[in-house]
Amino acid sequence: MDDGFNEFLHVPARLAIVALLAPTSWTEFGFLRDAIPTSDSALSKHLSSLAAKGYVEVRKDKHAGGRRTLIRLTPDGRQEFRRHAAALERIVATARAPQGGEPDG
Amino acid sequence: MTFHEVQDALDDVRRRGAQARAEHVRHGLSWPYLLAEALLVFMAFASYDLPNPWGGAVLLPSLLLAMGTIAVYLRRAPVRMPLTYRGALLGAAAGLGLVGLFRLLSDVAGAVGVPAPHMVSAAALCVAGVLTAHRWGATVVARELRGIDGSRRR
Numbered sequence: 001m002d003d004g005f006n007e008f009l010h011v012p013a014r015l016a017i018v019a020l021l022a023p024t025s026w027t028e029f030g031f032l033r034d035a036i037p038t039s040d041s042a043l044s045k046h047l048s049s050l051a052a053k054g055y056v057e058v059r060k061d062k063h064a065g066g067r068r069t070l071i072r073l074t075p076d077g078r079q080e081f082r083r084h085a086a087a088l089e090r091i092v093a094t095a096r097a098p099q100g101g102e103p104d105g
Numbered sequence: 106m107t108f109h110e111v112q113d114a115l116d117d118v119r120r121r122g123a124q125a126r127a128e129h130v131r132h133g134l135s136w137p138y139l140l141a142e143a144l145l146v147f148m149a150f151a152s153y154d155l156p157n158p159w160g161g162a163v164l165l166p167s168l169l170l171a172m173g174t175i176a177v178y179l180r181r182a183p184v185r186m187p188l189t190y191r192g193a194l195l196g197a198a199a200g201l202g203l204v205g206l207f208r209l210l211s212d213v214a215g216a217v218g219v220p221a222p223h224m225v226s227a228a229a230l231c232v233a234g235v236l237t238a239h240r241w242g243a244t245v246v247a248r249e250l251r252g253i254d255g256s257r258r259r
Contacts, residue, residue: 015114019121024184027125031183035124063180088115095108 004087006080008053013038013046018055018081021073026059029069047071055080127249129184134242141174143231150207150227206230 009015016036021027033043050056055077061068073081132138145167152163179185186192207223207230214222 010114012114012117016117016121019118020125023122023125023186024129025187026185028183031128035121035128065180068180085115085118088111088118091111092108092115095111 002087002090004083005091006084006087008049009055009080009084013042014050015084017043017046017050018073018077019085021056021071022078022081024072026070026072029071032071050077053077123249125184126186127246129182129186130242130245130249132182132184133178134238136239138174138178139235139238141170143235145170145174146203146234147227147231150211150230151221151224153211153223154221203230203234 009018013036017032020032020035029040029043029047033040036043038046047056047058051058054074057072057074059070059072061070148163148167148170152160155163207226210226210230211223214226219225
């Protein structure tokens with residue numbers, strides 16, 4: 001498998017989470033949950049796994065209206081995601097490349 | 106792992122990016138923020154018609170409205186995007202364009218004898234701006250989400 005391929009990130013739910021986080025600076029927990037879609041507990045478990053690997057940072061904001069949980073990719077997480085996405089692109093490009101033809105004769 | 110599994114994963118990566126961008130645009134160009142920004146622009150431009158010292162008196166309420174809008178946006182935005190150079194340049198260009206258009210409209214309004222030309226021009230500009238921005242936002246969101254459908258059909 002390609003060097004940049006990340007088995008840990010390739011789990012569909014985790015890949016969906018980091019792909020949603022990739023273009024953003026901070027993303028709300030509720031948006032991630034609804035966009036995937038998944039449950040609060042399942043999302044929390046995946047975020048804990050990603051945070052343990054150092055791929056995401058979780059921040060809890062308190063304000064007068066309540067509390068919000070915000071998540072963002074760490075620099076390591078962003079780099080690993082980019083490497084993994086590039087690896088997927090290469091695998092697809094390789095699979096699509098025309099095979100060499102049989103020599104004449 | 107099959108080719109289709111990898112292709113599906115890649116499609117999902119693209120789809121999720123588009124989802125996040127679409128949500129950013131949808132939230133930022135929703136009616137409450139558009140109306141607050143239009144009111145800010147209207148107050149700034151229309152104040153040219155007010156006699157001194159009332160023209161300067163709108164500065165404080167404008168600042169408060171701007172700060173309040175930013176605070177609400179930061180608290181409620183489900184997705185925050187980093188400000189890029191391109192985004193900052195586009196914003197600056199749009200601001201300059203807005204000022205230029207306002208000056209042109211108010212000069213024309215003044216020349217044809219419209220009473221309170223700056224206020225009238227500001228009102229026209231703000232209404233047109235809100236409708237255009239809302240329509241543009243809907244187009245951008247539809248385009249982002251349509252890109253998802255296009256990748257699925259492969």
